[in-house]
Amino acid sequence: MMAQTTAQRQAAWRARRATAGKKGNGERRLDMWVSTEVDLALVRLAHRYALTKRQMLERLIVRADDAIIRRLDPDSEQWDSYFDATR
Template sequence: MAQTTAQRQAAWRARRATAGKDGNGERRLDMWVSTEADLALARLARRSAVTKRLILEQLIARADGAIVRRLDPDSEQWDLYFKAPR
């Protein structure tokens, strides 16, 4: 029996939890940004010939990586950043 549109959509959303190259899943972001930020994001994506999603992922990963590299894994700052209890 064929699935309804709602059933197909529900199945697709359920698969998102384990999607991606590493099976770690994907998360949905739903937000408003300023027109300035959206236009800048579009320019960055167009210049690199990639999607806006990829630009956002790269910017976020680079910013996070820069912070993590400066933190000592045995420090309170590390725990605060990752919200890990000591």
């Protein structure tokens, strides 16, 4: 087999992201700017809990989402509205 170029290796890695992560359900790329205040706070939080910034952000988001879901009745309009939210 011939050696892959850097571009080919990168393309293969990106293609595998669709099935990466827990349970093979994929990962998605976030590309955004945040304020310096937010970035510095994220750095402090991650350092305090010995996590990467990615791990800290994932933990914060999942905990906030779980807190909302626990308060919703699965048979309610609020549940439907929450899970049908548009991006």
